[in-house]
Amino acid sequence: MKAVAEAPCKAIITGEHFVVHGAWALAAAVERRVRVEASEADEMAIESDGHRTNDSSKKRLAPVARVVTKISDELRFNPRVLIRITSRVPESSGLGSSAATMVAVASALTKLKGVELDASEISRYAMTGETAIHGRPSGIDVNVCATGGVILYKMGEEAKRVKFAGSRRFLIVQSGTKRSTRILIDRVSRMNVKYPGLFAGLANSASFISELAATRLVNGDMQELGRLLTYNHAVLSTVGASTPKLDRLVDLLLALGCYGAKLTGAGGGGSVFAIPREGSTDALIAELKLRGYESFQTNVPCEGVKSWLQ
Numbered sequence: 001m002k003a004v005a006e007a008p009c010k011a012i013i014t015g016e017h018f019v020v021h022g023a024w025a026l027a028a029a030v031e032r033r034v035r036v037e038a039s040e041a042d043e044m045a046i047e048s049d050g051h052r053t054n055d056s057s058k059k060r061l062a063p064v065a066r067v068v069t070k071i072s073d074e075l076r077f078n079p080r081v082l083i084r085i086t087s088r089v090p091e092s093s094g095l096g097s098s099a100a101t102m103v104a105v106a107s108a109l110t111k112l113k114g115v116e117l118d119a120s121e122i123s124r125y126a127m128t129g130e131t132a133i134h135g136r137p138s139g140i141d142v143n144v145c146a147t148g149g150v151i152l153y154k155m156g157e158e159a160k161r162v163k164f165a166g167s168r169r170f171l172i173v174q175s176g177t178k179r180s181t182r183i184l185i186d187r188v189s190r191m192n193v194k195y196p197g198l199f200a201g202l203a204n205s206a207s208f209i210s211e212l213a214a215t216r217l218v219n220g221d222m223q224e225l226g227r228l229l230t231y232n233h234a235v236l237s238t239v240g241a242s243t244p245k246l247d248r249l250v251d252l253l254l255a256l257g258c259y260g261a262k263l264t265g266a267g268g269g270g271s272v273f274a275i276p277r278e279g280s281t282d283a284l285i286a287e288l289k290l291r292g293y294e295s296f297q298t299n300v301p302c303e304g305v306k307s308w309l310q
């Protein structure tokens with residue numbers, strides 16, 4: 001018998017980085033999933049992309065081993081399990097591939113052991129692995145991968161579900177540059193040390209933008225939501241999260257008619273999140289491909305982590 005879990009990845013709609021410093025941010029689950037299978041084994045072993053190891057200190061797999069160990073210790077399980085990971089989420093691209101992985105690991109393992117956890121408990125366990133990778137993440141990524149849908153998130157508070165009828169369409173464009181979330185969090189945090197007054201003002205405005213963006217999303221006012229995204233990109237650029245290449249990509253998407261565009265996640269490369277005009281998405285994806293950019297559309301909301309026995 002094995003347990004299977006699949007977790008969506010995510011996009012931050014507004015407020016990334018400032019959320020690490022106590023601001024509200026808005027995030028959506030994105031329908032590209034990480035799949036994890038958990039089964040009983042003779043020892044703890046982890047297999048990812050076809051590579052298997054029982055060495056839990058291996059850099060890539062150590063965070064997964066941490067999640068398994070934490071859950072096994074707290075819930076008094078035998079940690080001798082095989083965890084097999086298959087992902088459709090590009091790594092280091094701002095789409096939360098590690099968060100989706102950690103959430104799916106926590107969910108598959110507890111399913112295997114017959115324990116039902118709610119999304120906040122799954123997120124708490126997943127954070128053990130996320131912290132090992134990113135240093136001091138806010139927790140927004142694991143929370144939205146676990147709950148699915150759209151959430152307004154602030155550290156230390158319960159996430160607010162943002163609900164609306166129907167769905168909204170977005171475009172995710174990969175810049176083609178990989179980067180480290182840990183380094184970007186440190187870079188932006190240094191701005192907080194250097195200009196605390198300015199940073200506090202920007203963090204306040206990020207909270208305000210995120211709450212406004214949630215209202216625009218609920219009302220389906222995509223044009224206004226687009227303006228907020230583009231504004232948020234400018235702020236993120238000011239604090240060092242963008243790059244000239246990302247700025248050019250945002251400009252290109254606006255020139256191609258998008259209602260708004262911004263970097264999503266830690267920045268420094270990764271992906272851009274944009275709002276295409278109605279009926280323009282296919283042509284936009286084709287045009288971006290001609291210019292060397294991979295992109296895909298995503299409909300929000302989508303379901304959070306799910307697990308089952310097989």
Ligand code: MEV
Pocket residue numbers: 012015016017018019020094096136137138139140141181185264265266
């Ligand atoms: C990463 O998806 C979002 C950041 O704000 C980091 C975090 O909140 O953990 C850059």
